[in-house]
Amino acid sequence: MRVPAADPRPDPGALDRDERGASALEFALVLPALVLLVLGVLEYGLVLFLRVSLDHALGEAARFGITGRTLPGRSREEAVRAVLEERLPALVDADSLRIDTLVYPDFDSIGRPEPFVDRNGNGTRDPGEPYTDVNGNGRWDDDMGAPGAGGPDAVVLYRVRTVWRLVTPLAPVLAPPDGRLVLESAVAVRNEPFPGDGT
Numbered sequence: 001m002r003v004p005a006a007d008p009r010p011d012p013g014a015l016d017r018d019e020r021g022a023s024a025l026e027f028a029l030v031l032p033a034l035v036l037l038v039l040g041v042l043e044y045g046l047v048l049f050l051r052v053s054l055d056h057a058l059g060e061a062a063r064f065g066i067t068g069r070t071l072p073g074r075s076r077e078e079a080v081r082a083v084l085e086e087r088l089p090a091l092v093d094a095d096s097l098r099i100d101t102l103v104y105p106d107f108d109s110i111g112r113p114e115p116f117v118d119r120n121g122n123g124t125r126d127p128g129e130p131y132t133d134v135n136g137n138g139r140w141d142d143d144m145g146a147p148g149a150g151g152p153d154a155v156v157l158y159r160v161r162t163v164w165r166l167v168t169p170l171a172p173v174l175a176p177p178d179g180r181l182v183l184e185s186a187v188a189v190r191n192e193p194f195p196g197d198g199t
Helices: 022-065 076-087
Strands: 098-104 155-165 180-190
């Protein structure tokens, strides 16, 4: 009995039914989005950890500052900075920290401008309008806080700022084009009635 010869022409429907390699193709299409998601979650988690660490470290530094204590051979401001740096994780570059301590008459004065007489009623202080120089620096300021750690019972605002460079190569997607995020924290406290000279 004679077997008929196979048709040498390819079956046009065979390619439609062939699913070999489909999983690899689907994985290749999904992989970039998956990597972006995982790196984004890791970066966000790291930034959140740093933010919480910054808040905690500043709180500890402010708690030290309200006591009026110092460390041997250091001013109060230097001692507060030392406590802050000691409490921060090693990921934060201590050289990038900017710490401001501002003294206010009371909590309601924080972030407010020095009082002035608004002669023309425009809501802003114009040159020549009289003002009260609360911080004693000889000029009008839009924030009446005076630099320093304050004396006994003074209200002090501790503010810290650092720049964090994102660690993933996706910085332009997750942050400004230079891949740097500014992390800030602030806490206001009243100093304890420690014996002091008012500085």
